[in-house]
Amino acid sequence: MADSKPPKPEAPVATRIDPTKEGLSREQMHFIRQVEMEQWKKKTSKLRTRNVVTGLAIGAIVLGIYGYTFYSVSQERIMDEIDEEAKRARLQGPKTGAN
Numbered sequence: 001m002a003d004s005k006p007p008k009p010e011a012p013v014a015t016r017i018d019p020t021k022e023g024l025s026r027e028q029m030h031f032i033r034q035v036e037m038e039q040w041k042k043k044t045s046k047l048r049t050r051n052v053v054t055g056l057a058i059g060a061i062v063l064g065i066y067g068y069t070f071y072s073v074s075q076e077r078i079m080d081e082i083d084e085e086a087k088r089a090r091l092q093g094p095k096t097g098a099n
Contacts, residue, residue, distance in 0.1 A: 017024075024032075
């Protein structure tokens with residue numbers, strides 16, 4: 001039963017045609033172009049929305065990384081600590097002619 005095919009309808013509905021091989025009238029070609037244009041508009045609006053959302057997400061990620069980098073770099077006090085240690089070492093060390 002699973003491999004039995006459904007019966008074919010007597011009148012084909014929405015069958016694909018090749019406009020270059022089929023003899024279509026001017027009105028039929030015009031209708032085909034209208035339908036294709038509407039489908040194209042619908043697809044491009046969805047694609048544009050998707051592209052905008054993707055662009056905003058990527059931009060948010062980039063700005064987040066950029067901001068975090070500035071924040072973490074501003075928190076680093078390594079060079080300040082090294083300078084303070086060097087200054088203390090100079091003050092506590094023995095006085096020589098080079099100091």
